Amino acid sequence: MSAARNGAADDKVARFLDGVSRNRREILTPEGVLLPVDLADHGERAVALVIDLFIWLCVTVLLYLGIIALIVGGMAAEVAVALILLLAFIVRNLYFVYFELAWQGATPGKWVSGLRVIDRRGGPLTPSAVFARNLTREVEMFLPVGLMVSVGITNSWESLALLVWLGLFAALPMFNRDRMRGGDFIAGTIVIAIPKRALLADLVASRSRYSFSSQQLAAYGAFELQILEELLRRPRSAQTAALLSEVCGKICAKIGWPTPIPAADVVGFLTEFYSAERAFLERERLYGRHREDKNSRLG
Amino acid sequence: MTAPSQDDAVMQEAGTGDGGGASCAAIGGETPPLQPAGFVLRSTEFRRGREQGWRDLEGLLAKAERGGLGALSTEELQRLPLLHRSAMSALSVARAIALDRHLLLYLENLGLRSFLVVYGPRQGILESCREFFTRAFPSAVRAAGIHVLIAFLSIVVGVAAGFMLTVGDESFLAAIVPPDLAGDRGISSTREQLLQHEIFAPWPGFTRSFITFANFLFQHNTLIGIMMFGLGIAAGVPTLMLLVYQGLIFGAFIALHANRDLLVDFLGWVSIHGVTEFGAIILCGAGGLVIAQHILFPDRYSRVDNLAVYGRSASQLALGAVLLFFIAGLIEGGMRQLVSDTAGRFAIAALTAVAWFSYFAFAGRGLKP
Numbered sequence: 148m149s150a151a152r153n154g155a156a157d158d159k160v161a162r163f164l165d166g167v168s169r170n171r172r173e174i175l176t177p178e179g180v181l182l183p184v185d186l187a188d189h190g191e192r193a194v195a196l197v198i199d200l201f202i203w204l205c206v207t208v209l210l211y212l213g214i215i216a217l218i219v220g221g222m223a224a225e226v227a228v229a230l231i232l233l234l235a236f237i238v239r240n241l242y243f244v245y246f247e248l249a250w251q252g253a254t255p256g257k258w259v260s261g262l263r264v265i266d267r268r269g270g271p272l273t274p275s276a277v278f279a280r281n282l283t284r285e286v287e288m289f290l291p292v293g294l295m296v297s298v299g300i301t302n303s304w305e306s307l308a309l310l311v312w313l314g315l316f317a318a319l320p321m322f323n324r325d326r327m328r329g330g331d332f333i334a335g336t337i338v339i340a341i342p343k344r345a346l347l348a349d350l351v352a353s354r355s356r357y358s359f360s361s362q363q364l365a366a367y368g369a370f371e372l373q374i375l376e377e378l379l380r381r382p383r384s385a386q387t388a389a390l391l392s393e394v395c396g397k398i399c400a401k402i403g404w405p406t407p408i409p410a411a412d413v414v415g416f417l418t419e420f421y422s423a424e425r426a427f428l429e430r431e432r433l434y435g436r437h438r439e440d441k442n443s444r445l446g
Numbered sequence: 447m448t449a450p451s452q453d454d455a456v457m458q459e460a461g462t463g464d465g466g467g468a469s470c471a472a473i474g475g476e477t478p479p480l481q482p483a484g485f486v487l488r489s490t491e492f493r494r495g496r497e498q499g500w501r502d503l504e505g506l507l508a509k510a511e512r513g514g515l516g517a518l519s520t521e522e523l524q525r526l527p528l529l530h531r532s533a534m535s536a537l538s539v540a541r542a543i544a545l546d547r548h549l550l551l552y553l554e555n556l557g558l559r560s561f562l563v564v565y566g567p568r569q570g571i572l573e574s575c576r577e578f579f580t581r582a583f584p585s586a587v588r589a590a591g592i593h594v595l596i597a598f599l600s601i602v603v604g605v606a607a608g609f610m611l612t613v614g615d616e617s618f619l620a621a622i623v624p625p626d627l628a629g630d631r632g633i634s635s636t637r638e639q640l641l642q643h644e645i646f647a648p649w650p651g652f653t654r655s656f657i658t659f660a661n662f663l664f665q666h667n668t669l670i671g672i673m674m675f676g677l678g679i680a681a682g683v684p685t686l687m688l689l690v691y692q693g694l695i696f697g698a699f700i701a702l703h704a705n706r707d708l709l710v711d712f713l714g715w716v717s718i719h720g721v722t723e724f725g726a727i728i729l730c731g732a733g734g735l736v737i738a739q740h741i742l743f744p745d746r747y748s749r750v751d752n753l754a755v756y757g758r759s760a761s762q763l764a765l766g767a768v769l770l771f772f773i774a775g776l777i778e779g780g781m782r783q784l785v786s787d788t789a790g791r792f793a794i795a796a797l798t799a800v801a802w803f804s805y806f807a808f809a810g811r812g813l814k815p
Contacts, residue, residue: 160547177565178534182558229661236665248574249514251566263562267754271565274574275582279761285669286676316679327750329679333737333761335754341562344555346500347548351490373547380548425545426487433488433543 160373172325172337174269182269184339186326187262191340198256203242210235239289243281248274257338267325267337280330287317287329350379351422352415359420363402364427370440372428375421379414391417489544496536500553503529503560510563530560581810583766586759588806590732593739597731600686601724604693605700612701619698622691631699637706645708645715646786660779667723667771671730675737675764682738689731714788717795719778725802726770733763770802 162168169185176182187195210231217227246254252264252272264280266272291313320326325337378394381387395413398404398420408416428438506526509517518526537553544550569577587594612618616633631644670688677684696716703712737753737760744752777798785791 176534176557176561178531180534180538180557182561183554184558232665233661236668245571248567248569248571251511251514251562265562269561272567273758274567274569274571274578275758275762277567278765279758282672282761282764283676283679285672286679312680329676332750332753333679333757335751335757341558342555344552346497346504346552349490349493349546349549351487369545372545376547422487425489429487429489429543429545432545 159370160377163370163374164377169340170324170326172339174265174267176269184265184337185342187260187338187340189320189326191260191262192320192326192338195254195256195260195262198259199243199254200256202255203239206238206242207235210238240281240285243284244277247272247277247281252277261340261342262338263341264336264338267331267335272336276334276336280334280336283328283330283333286313287319291317347380350376350418351425352419355419355423357416357419357423359402359423359427361427363404364424365438366402366441367424367428368438368440368443369428372421372424375417375424379417379421388413489540489546489549492536492539492543493546493549496532499529499532500536500556503533504556507556507559507563511559515563515566526560527564530557530564533557533560578762578765581813582759582762584806584809585811585813586762587729587732587766589759590736590763593732593735594728596735597689597728600689600731601693601696601728604690604695605697606693607690608694608697609701609704610697611694612698613704616702616705619702622698623695631702633702635702635706637708640703640706640708641711645711647783660775663778664772664775667726667775668768671726671767671771672764674727674730675733675760675767678734678737678760679741680738681742682735685731685734685738689727692727711788714791714795715782718782718785718791718798719774721795721799722770722777722802723774726767726774729763729767729770733760733767736760736763 158168158171171183171185173181173183214227214231217231243254247264250258253262257263264272264277266276291310295310316329319332320328325331327337331337375394378387378391392410392413395408395417398417399408431438502525506518506522506529509522510526515523533553534557537550537557540546540550540553608618608622620632631640670692674685674688677688699716700709700712703709736756740752740756741749747755777794781794782791785794
């Protein structure tokens with residue numbers, strides 16, 4: 148219950164502050180803990196793909212340069228061409244498979260954009276799943292591109308129809324909730340984004356100059372507490388300062404704080420209010436009186 | 447190492463609580479000041495006790511994410527699952543007692559990262575290959591028996607139709623066979639041309655046949671095979687069409703040669719590699735059909751779940767077929783020109799047929815995944 152609330156598929160705090168929240172799914176780990184995962188955006192996946200294709204293109208160009216070098220070096224042209232073509236074929240088909248196996252679900256492009264391929268249900272990512280999701284790339288990606296070229300050249304209706312039809316499969320990630328492409332469906336995988344998070348210091352104030360009564364603290368719930376936390380963690384700027392003093396004014400009005408807070412001490416006051424509020428709400432929670440937000444009843 | 451037991455202690459503490467110190471609104475009613483000097487929060491204490499373990503785990507993860515599990519020393523490898531488990535249990539406790547959003551997000555992120563490392567792909571490429579050929583591939587073929595049969599029958603239907611259509615009117619051949627595949631074979635070919643340039647063509651030399659030609663054939667066939675498999679996601683109709691089409695081409699060529707009284711020699715010329723190549727085409731087609739079946743008729747599960755279960759074994763069919771295509775390309779590009787009498791070609795064809803059949807029928811039986 149608390150897992151669903153805090154680790155929620157729906158992040159209320161982020162949605163309140165930024166207007167949007169990331170599309171989330173939950174996986175159940177073997178330890179029995181629900182972990183929320185952020186689905187990768189279309190944009191992030193496109194960036195990852197472009198980077199991977201660029202690397203692939205560079206390798207292929209290098210291979211073609213290799214042909215020239217071999218021919219200049221005196222090798223029979225036919226053999227050199229055949230060898231290089233075989234290598235290019237292997238690179239094209241094994242590039243994604245190799246990296247997704249060796250780098251735990253990330254190709255270089257995914258690595259740069261912070262994406263990973265995982266099993267949709269939270270199981271281990273098996274080699275057969277990696278092969279499965281990359282075998283259909285030929286149909287989803289290389290074939291439509293080739294067709295596009297051929298439609299441009301021959302202008303034939305069959306190619307155009309085929310292009311539209313395959314285009315629908317290529318656009319599959321746009322049409323489902325989990326943004327899976329054909330290969331993801333076959334392999335049972337999803338692509339997620341893993342942001343890097345560092346552990347910052349706790350906000351709780353080390354000393355207290357103000358004291359709040361429990362009635363004052365009962366004015367708010369966990370939701371407002373976490374909004375306040377996010378605001379206090381924002382980098383200090385004129386904009387943040389204005390926002391904080393506005394928030395400070397509202398809080399003072401709500402809890403009936405008698406004396407006005409000097410502008411220089413707004414952060415200090417809010418930090419202490421945050422600490423007291425958190426101490427109060429956490430203790431209440433231990434006694435089974437969790438308060439979701441200011442509108443829910445205490446107890 | 448002691449973290450789990452610490453967590454238990456916290457849980458207990460959280461469960462029983464200490465009724466004293468906390469004066470809550472329900473009991474108090476009055477408004478006594480809550481914080482005498484400084485704040486002592488259970489979640490802060492909780493964090494202080496475990497922070498070092500999380501940071502250690504973070505260090506191990508950074509190492510393993512960069513260089514794989516192999517980058518960790520034995521001692522670090524032993525610590526990793528312990529730290530992972532204590533981080534997971536810390537996450538559960540934090541969700542129950544802490545309202546610190548940053549801490550919860552951090553622990554979720556840390557837990558996810560360590561989950562991915564601890565339960566990531568275990569096998570390297572070599573190990574997966576060995577497992578694939580000794581067990582997974584043949585057992586996937588056995589499991590898809592009915593699909594293999596359907597794919598086989600589609601090709602037979604195609605061959606029969608192609609033969610019957612072409613044997614009366616050879617212009618049909620030109621209509622269905624793409625020119626680059628037909629080469630210089632066609633309606634105008636005479637018996638002598640076919641014999642000398644095709645069936646008993648002179649040995650063109652090692653590099654030309656084994657490297658150039660075999661390579662072209664392999665790439666071309668593999669592309670067709672992968673398409674056949676991948677198009678299974680389009681409900682299998684294009685897969686069946688491609689299968690029948692392959693049969694049509696073959697049947698048309700049989701008719702062309704039969705009309706010139708070359709039936710037996712042509713069959714010998716084809717069968718030496720054809721057994722392997724058609725085997726591969728059938729496997730790719732069967733893979734596509736498995737996928738199509740589980741998209742169209744998802745029995746107990748949802749379509750998506752069903753596909754996830756069967757898609758992997760279907761992809762193993764296609765993957766194994768790529769290897770078959772490779773072998774077929776080698777035989778077609780080189781061996782065929784080396785063995786230049788029809789009886790020898792039939793013998794090799796029979797040998798490959800027996801080899802493949804017994805491999806698919808018996809290999810890896812009784813091995814557990």
